[in-house]
Amino acid sequence: MLQIEDIKTYYGSIQALKGISLEISAGEIICLIGANGAGKSTTLMSICGVVPPRTGRIVFEGREIQHLPSNRIVELGIVQVPEGRRIFPYLTVAENLDMGAFLRRDKAAIEQDIDYIYELFPILAKRRHQAGGTLSGGEQQMLAISRALMARPRLLLLDEPSLGLAPLVVRQIFEIIAKINRENNTTIFLVEQNANLALQVAHRGYVMETGRITLSDSAAHLLANEDVKRAYLGI
Amino acid sequence: MDLQYFAELFLGGLTRGSIYALIALGYTMVYGIIELINFAHGEIYMIGAFTGLIVATVLTFAGFPTLAVLVLASVAAVVYSSCYGYTMEKIAYKPLRGAPRLSALISAIGMSLFLQNYVLLAQTSDFLPFPSLVPDLPFWEPYAHIISSQEIVIISVTALVMILLNLLIKFTRMGKAMRATSQDREMAMLTGVDVNRVISLTFIIGSATAALGAVLIASHIGQINFYVGFIAGIKAFVAAVLGGIGSVPGAVVGALVLGWTESFFTGYISSDYEDVFAFIFLVVILIFKPSGILGRSETQKV
Numbered sequence: 330m331l332q333i334e335d336i337k338t339y340y341g342s343i344q345a346l347k348g349i350s351l352e353i354s355a356g357e358i359i360c361l362i363g364a365n366g367a368g369k370s371t372t373l374m375s376i377c378g379v380v381p382p383r384t385g386r387i388v389f390e391g392r393e394i395q396h397l398p399s400n401r402i403v404e405l406g407i408v409q410v411p412e413g414r415r416i417f418p419y420l421t422v423a424e425n426l427d428m429g430a431f432l433r434r435d436k437a438a439i440e441q442d443i444d445y446i447y448e449l450f451p452i453l454a455k456r457r458h459q460a461g462g463t464l465s466g467g468e469q470q471m472l473a474i475s476r477a478l479m480a481r482p483r484l485l486l487l488d489e490p491s492l493g494l495a496p497l498v499v500r501q502i503f504e505i506i507a508k509i510n511r512e513n514n515t516t517i518f519l520v521e522q523n524a525n526l527a528l529q530v531a532h533r534g535y536v537m538e539t540g541r542i543t544l545s546d547s548a549a550h551l552l553a554n555e556d557v558k559r560a561y562l563g564i
Numbered sequence: 565m566d567l568q569y570f571a572e573l574f575l576g577g578l579t580r581g582s583i584y585a586l587i588a589l590g591y592t593m594v595y596g597i598i599e600l601i602n603f604a605h606g607e608i609y610m611i612g613a614f615t616g617l618i619v620a621t622v623l624t625f626a627g628f629p630t631l632a633v634l635v636l637a638s639v640a641a642v643v644y645s646s647c648y649g650y651t652m653e654k655i656a657y658k659p660l661r662g663a664p665r666l667s668a669l670i671s672a673i674g675m676s677l678f679l680q681n682y683v684l685l686a687q688t689s690d691f692l693p694f695p696s697l698v699p700d701l702p703f704w705e706p707y708a709h710i711i712s713s714q715e716i717v718i719i720s721v722t723a724l725v726m727i728l729l730n731l732l733i734k735f736t737r738m739g740k741a742m743r744a745t746s747q748d749r750e751m752a753m754l755t756g757v758d759v760n761r762v763i764s765l766t767f768i769i770g771s772a773t774a775a776l777g778a779v780l781i782a783s784h785i786g787q788i789n790f791y792v793g794f795i796a797g798i799k800a801f802v803a804a805v806l807g808g809i810g811s812v813p814g815a816v817v818g819a820l821v822l823g824w825t826e827s828f829f830t831g832y833i834s835s836d837y838e839d840v841f842a843f844i845f846l847v848v849i850l851i852f853k854p855s856g857i858l859g860r861s862e863t864q865k866v
């Protein structure tokens with residue numbers, strides 16, 4: 330579904346990605362783990378066209394997308410829940426969801442999706458007229474994921490969804506992620522520092538260090554790998 | 565206290581404030597979206613005034629009725645200024661979007677000087693008479709000693725524009741995209757908003773309302789030259805900062821407060837220091853509320 334071939338991404342003269350290649354097949358949950366500053370978020374922003382790579386190719390369903398503007402990439406079905414949730418703080422919960430469906434025109438189906446979201450997260454229904462900035466961290470993460478779902482993604486990119494959340498909320502979020510993958514057959518690319526949790530839901534994983542992929546294997550093998558255990562699982 | 569004098573000053577302030585508001589919108593919306601103080605915005609206003617003058621002169625000469633001249637001259641000014649605003653963003657600001665903020669600011673000042681001098685060369689530095697385009701409304705005759713038809717038209721047109729703009733920002737798809745972009749541009753991109761279009765639209769709206777204000781006030785005051793945009797621009801900028809730059813309701817409140825301050829101070833104290841009062845007031849407000857009257861600290865804008 331998505332092939333990334335040797336992309337190099339820069340912030341000004343600073344090189345953040347030093348030639349990343351990876352591949353995601355339809356229906357998979359793939360995780361990308363790595364320490365702070367390794368370039369995980371930059372990888373996602375490169376895919377989405379927000380920080381386009383300077384060289385290399387990104388191929389989504391057979392077509393090169395590395396030159397496309399971000400709105401065209403969203404249109405193709407690649408949707409990101411960025412690090413830190415990035416809820417529009419002064420839009421209401423309902424308006425945040427509307428923004429998720431920004432490129433859609435199918436009014437009736439949008440209404441249905443909103444009902445589905447409010448069923449999935451009743452707390453969001455209760456807070457629908459409240460400004461997004463007033464929600465708690467956990468509620469914001471639910472809203473961020475819901476906003477992305479409103480775009481009906483084919484490939485969902487999640488950047489550290491567990492960051493700063495209580496363990497109970499983290500579990501709930503990960504259950505939802507698995508459910509989205511199972512029920513809607515949405516392909517998921519999950520970036521996490523919480524490697525243990527990520528490798529438990531993922532099928533395969535990549536390990537990233539300072540702008541490079543250093544390891545790639547099935548989730549089970551990564552969980553058993555001595556280097557991974559030492560560096561990312563704290564065992 | 566003389567009530568009629570007070571009413572005159574109050575309505576005079578409201579008229580001034582309306583014009584400031586129409587211009588201040590451009591400053592505040594552009595700042596809200598791209599955090600740029602568009603120093604050339606006053607020149608967009610000035611170009612609107614000249615377009616209005618040229619079209620009005622031709623149409624009057626051709627024998628059009630006054631009201632038609634007013635409408636057509638306003639439309640022409642709005643369209644022409646919007647084209648200038650749109651183009652200005654594309655050539656002077658868009659290429660600098662990733663650059664340090666100071667670069668864009670310098671580009672804005674350059675744009676302002678360029679447009680001023682371009683009109684100076686094309687139209688000389690003399691004040692040119694601007695025809696009075698608002699007819700005296702007959703039914704308004706009994707109240708005309710308090711507030712003229714001109715002023716009534718200015719105030720109502722401004723009110724209408726503000727209501728429409730508010731509806732646009734609150735309820736339309738593009739309006740939501742504008743608010744989202746002002747709150748978090750990158751996140752707006754991630755939801756599929758074409759940020760370039762939002763920015764263009766912002767420049768077009770700001771230029772259009774400034775041009776409308778330009779025709780109305782030029783017709784009220786009766787003369788223009790290449791420098792009017794500078795003075796009006798500074799006043800409107802003060803209004804935008806006063807209200808909280810980046811906030812649309814703030815620009816309106818700031819503009820009205822500034823209009824009334826000028827009107828009452830000149831009316832009751834002295835007309836020699838009209839501009840000084842405005843600036844003293846600005847300083848006082850900013851000492852007590854640095855983000856402006858309705859400004860939210862940092863994030864929220866449009």
Ligand SMILES: Nc1ncnc2c1ncn2[C@@H]1O[C@H](COP(=O)(O)OP(=O)(O)O)[C@@H](O)[C@H]1O
Pocket residue numbers: 340343345363364365366367368369370371372
């Ligand atoms: N906006 C930016 N400007 C400059 N450098 C950045 C920016 N964002 C990230 N970086 C740098 O790029 C590298 C990778 O960052 P990032 O992709 O955020 O890592 P991760 O998500 O793995 O923590 C880091 O060295 C970081 O300092």
Ligand SMILES: [Mg+2]
Pocket residue numbers: 366369370371412488
């Ligand atoms: Mg990151």
